[in-house]
Amino acid sequence: MAITYEKKKQRKNTILYTIITAILICALFFTMVISFYRAAEDEAYDMLHIQTKQIKDDVILQIKSDKENLITMANFAAKLYASGQSYSLMFDSFKPIGLFSRIGILKPDGTFITKDETVNISEKLPFEQAVAEGEHITGRTFSYSRPDEEVVRCAVPIKVNDTTVGIIFGIINIETINEKYNNMAEELDAQLFIYDKKTGKFIVDSFNSQPGQLSDFATRKYNDGYSYEQLVNTDKGFTSFKSIRTGEDLYVHYSGIEDFGWGIMLARYETQVFEKTHKMSQNLTMIFGAIILVIALYLEVLLRSEKNRTQLHLESSDIRHLLLEINQQHEKVTSALKRIKEFSNARSCFFTDTDGEDFFYIKPSLHNKLLVGDDREYFHKEIFRYAAKIHNGKAHESFMQILANSHLEKTNNELYKFMVSHGIKDISFAIVSDKKNHVSILGAINPRKSSVARTLISEVAVCFAIAVYNKKHLNKTELAATTDSLTGAMNRVAYKKDIVTFDEEKPDDFTCIYIDVNELHTINNKYGHAAGDEMLIYIANSLKEVFFGHSIYRMGGDEFLIFAQRTSQAKIKKNIEIFVEQLKPKGYHVAIGMSYRSRNTNCEEMVREAEIRMYEAKARYYQNKEETYVAEDRDKKYSYTKTGIREIDAMISVLKDHYNGIYSVSLETDSAHGILMPSYLGYKEDEENFSKLLMKYISDSVHPDFQRAVMNFLNYGAIKRQISEGNIPSITYKKANGETVMLSVYNLCEDKNDVNETLWVFAKE
Numbered sequence: 001m002a003i004t005y006e007k008k009k010q011r012k013n014t015i016l017y018t019i020i021t022a023i024l025i026c027a028l029f030f031t032m033v034i035s036f037y038r039a040a041e042d043e044a045y046d047m048l049h050i051q052t053k054q055i056k057d058d059v060i061l062q063i064k065s066d067k068e069n070l071i072t073m074a075n076f077a078a079k080l081y082a083s084g085q086s087y088s089l090m091f092d093s094f095k096p097i098g099l100f101s102r103i104g105i106l107k108p109d110g111t112f113i114t115k116d117e118t119v120n121i122s123e124k125l126p127f128e129q130a131v132a133e134g135e136h137i138t139g140r141t142f143s144y145s146r147p148d149e150e151v152v153r154c155a156v157p158i159k160v161n162d163t164t165v166g167i168i169f170g171i172i173n174i175e176t177i178n179e180k181y182n183n184m185a186e187e188l189d190a191q192l193f194i195y196d197k198k199t200g201k202f203i204v205d206s207f208n209s210q211p212g213q214l215s216d217f218a219t220r221k222y223n224d225g226y227s228y229e230q231l232v233n234t235d236k237g238f239t240s241f242k243s244i245r246t247g248e249d250l251y252v253h254y255s256g257i258e259d260f261g262w263g264i265m266l267a268r269y270e271t272q273v274f275e276k277t278h279k280m281s282q283n284l285t286m287i288f289g290a291i292i293l294v295i296a297l298y299l300e301v302l303l304r305s306e307k308n309r310t311q312l313h314l315e316s317s318d319i320r321h322l323l324l325e326i327n328q329q330h331e332k333v334t335s336a337l338k339r340i341k342e343f344s345n346a347r348s349c350f351f352t353d354t355d356g357e358d359f360f361y362i363k364p365s366l367h368n369k370l371l372v373g374d375d376r377e378y379f380h381k382e383i384f385r386y387a388a389k390i391h392n393g394k395a396h397e398s399f400m401q402i403l404a405n406s407h408l409e410k411t412n413n414e415l416y417k418f419m420v421s422h423g424i425k426d427i428s429f430a431i432v433s434d435k436k437n438h439v440s441i442l443g444a445i446n447p448r449k450s451s452v453a454r455t456l457i458s459e460v461a462v463c464f465a466i467a468v469y470n471k472k473h474l475n476k477t478e479l480a481a482t483t484d485s486l487t488g489a490m491n492r493v494a495y496k497k498d499i500v501t502f503d504e505e506k507p508d509d510f511t512c513i514y515i516d517v518n519e520l521h522t523i524n525n526k527y528g529h530a531a532g533d534e535m536l537i538y539i540a541n542s543l544k545e546v547f548f549g550h551s552i553y554r555m556g557g558d559e560f561l562i563f564a565q566r567t568s569q570a571k572i573k574k575n576i577e578i579f580v581e582q583l584k585p586k587g588y589h590v591a592i593g594m595s596y597r598s599r600n601t602n603c604e605e606m607v608r609e610a611e612i613r614m615y616e617a618k619a620r621y622y623q624n625k626e627e628t629y630v631a632e633d634r635d636k637k638y639s640y641t642k643t644g645i646r647e648i649d650a651m652i653s654v655l656k657d658h659y660n661g662i663y664s665v666s667l668e669t670d671s672a673h674g675i676l677m678p679s680y681l682g683y684k685e686d687e688e689n690f691s692k693l694l695m696k697y698i699s700d701s702v703h704p705d706f707q708r709a710v711m712n713f714l715n716y717g718a719i720k721r722q723i724s725e726g727n728i729p730s731i732t733y734k735k736a737n738g739e740t741v742m743l744s745v746y747n748l749c750e751d752k753n754d755v756n757e758t759l760w761v762f763a764k765e
Helices: 002-082 088-093 127-133 174-188 228-233 275-289 291-323 332-343 364-369 373-388 406-411 413-421 450-474 476-481 492-505 520-527 529-546 569-586 603-628 645-655 690-701 704-714 716-724
Strands: 102-106 111-113 118-120 150-160 163-173 191-196 202-205 236-242 249-257 262-269 348-353 358-362 396-403 426-433 439-445 508-517 551-554 559-564 590-599 659-666 671-676 730-734 740-747 757-764
Touching (some): 002 088, 002 102, 002 150, 002 163, 002 174, 002 236, 002 249, 002 262, 002 275, 002 291, 002 704, 127 150, 127 163, 150 174, 163 174, 174 191, 174 202, 228 236, 291 332, 332 439, 348 373, 348 450, 358 364, 358 373, 373 413, 373 426, 373 439, 396 406, 406 413, 426 450, 439 450, 492 551, 492 559, 492 603, 508 529, 508 569, 508 603, 520 529, 529 551, 529 559, 529 569, 559 603, 569 590, 671 690, 690 704, 704 730, 704 740, 716 740
Antiparallel strands (some): 102 111, 102 163, 111 118, 150 163, 191 202, 191 262, 236 249, 249 262, 348 358, 348 439, 396 426, 426 439, 508 559, 551 559, 659 671, 730 740
């Protein structure tokens, strides 16, 4: 009887609790509706703030970049002025860049010249006033040369010996700047206004076909707490007023662009802000109707959840037992990840930390979706970047979830595209950090049971981190035995162990790369073993950077070997090119041999094949060196011999295969004469100043990506300064036809401080 009474009492309590729960749910729904609208409003303002800053930063970056280009053109104009040349060379070579559609120069006599015309604007803009204004950018104004055209002008003084001899203007068409930023506003589904704070005229107006002005908003009906005066007189903030077109509220964020005296406004309609919230509120009625069903199912769900909780605790306990054994059995880490993956019904599970530990488990049938190589490196980088937002230098544990949704698309578009391209919808992971800035991450990709994954991962994350940390530090002897002490690469012990694993697993797209360092013995003999060690360390670090995620071994004194799996031949060849390029600045050379199998069958066979190809490459290197380097400077004095005309002719015929042209140039008179292949620049040198000749060559023959860099060689003052400091000015560039050329300038005078006579050498790469 007592038991029955207790059960009845329990049922009554359950009914009472259910009624109370229903009342609370109704109250919760009303609260949610209000909070949804408030949250949507706050989110709208936050998003407007973020997007306004993005556009503002883009405007500042674009205008500053254009201004830097204008400064470069001003320097070039100053050189033309100093040499008595006209500005026509500049106008002829100018091409629209950035926002600038054309350029113009205001001369001291008040004339404003462009490529096509010359007008006198002394009444509109006296030269002294332009000089006083210095570097600046205007708002929307009328063109000097085309009075019916509205433009924005960026001005930079042209100075010679600290005297302003002209003002160069970069002209931005209103249509050009509107087209760019209207497109950005359209992508953001918002209205954008950029205006001159001094005049109030709109520079960009995505609302009207013809730009208006800020005073247009003076007559709007502002919502409580906002006003037109507040909009005009404060540097940045939010405002809201009624639209004259639709009658609905406009939500606006505004901010000043201080560097240019401009302002920016970004706005959205009320229907845009509350679109999702309206739909959500419409669904609340349906949700309310489902309350009774939810209550009926409540007890059953409660019982089931208790059962699931018990299963989860049992699972986490089993995982902890596995982790206790990882020091004896390394595969226990994989087994633990497998248990998490199966229990949360995820695609895969992973563990990584800031010490470089990296474990990944995925179902064998989905192995083609395993992240490897650069993809895996990028994945880890992004995970640690998000973890860093939480880690504060203290012992800490937290959980994060990254979803491939619209929010991620807007805030981190690169990661969003990466996740979509790899079929990743959800990354759920726990972050464990300590006071020593050591961070461990345990996570799951695409867990179908998100809540289960979160609970299980959170429960075992600390145990996982401790177990891996202990394994790592309790097995330092094993690590030392398999690691090369000088370079940090794996050694032959690790190599012999790994080839057994590779032969058993037979990975797809398997590549063996054999690398031999050229001239290590020579460097050791000439500069000492410290220089040789430095060379080996640099090469090893370059390999680790370029072939991150692959197995890298130091096989001997000057030999390295790489096993790369699940990576295409094209990707491997590209990485080899990047690696070789990284060695060039240091003057290091390697011989490389490669063997590839679509599926590995025998590692030792591939190593022998790659080694043979490496020796073939090494032989070609030394053969080429013997043919190319016919003399070596060993700090010996040169001996001069008598040379006949026939011998000189023969020598020149040989040099033609290695050099495009050699010129003797006087930096003082800007004159030159050709020594070897004088027709290389393609003009009659005796009729041109050398700088003018070189300028034509740059414009006609040099690839556009390299023109600005080569143009620096027109600055004779900088050339003299580099030579007097003991340097040899040089640059490697590409011509429009794809040919690679190295230009070097040498001093022909014995006194390094006397830099007037120089030798300009255009050499084939």
